[in-house]
Amino acid sequence: LLPDNPSQVGSVSVMVKVLDVNDNAPEFARFYEAFVCEDTKAGQLIQTVSAIDRDDPQEGQHFYYSLAPEAANNPNFTLRDNQGN
Numbered sequence: 136l137l138p139d140n141p142s143q144v145g146s147v148s149v150m151v152k153v154l155d156v157n158d159n160a161p162e163f164a165r166f167y168e169a170f171v172c173e174d175t176k177a178g179q180l181i182q183t184v185s186a187i188d189r190d191d192p193q194e195g196q197h198f199y200y201s202l203a204p205e206a207a208n209n210p211n212f213t214l215r216d217n218q219g220n
Contacts, residue, residue: 152203159189161198183217 153160169182186198200216202209 157188157190161186161188163187 151163164185164187167182167184171181175181184200188198197218200214202212202214206212
């Protein structure tokens with residue numbers, strides 16, 4: 136739901152840096168767009184993302200997600216790698 140007052144709406148882009156060592160860069164499994172409401176609780180899950188890699192390694196795909204060092208101490212944004220691509 137959007138607020139009645141458009142001045143209460145904000146947006147932010149999240150940049151993803153992909154580090155890859157083979158032919159095809161990993162990509163998100165689909166387009167993601169997340170919405171956060173003012174009553175969202177601290178620690179509440181906002182978005183789960185998944186990636187794919189067209190190189191399809193024989194041992195299976197595994198991606199690691201982490202915050203950039205300059206964002207690691209930001210209390211407003213956290214990331215948890217659930218080890219599930």
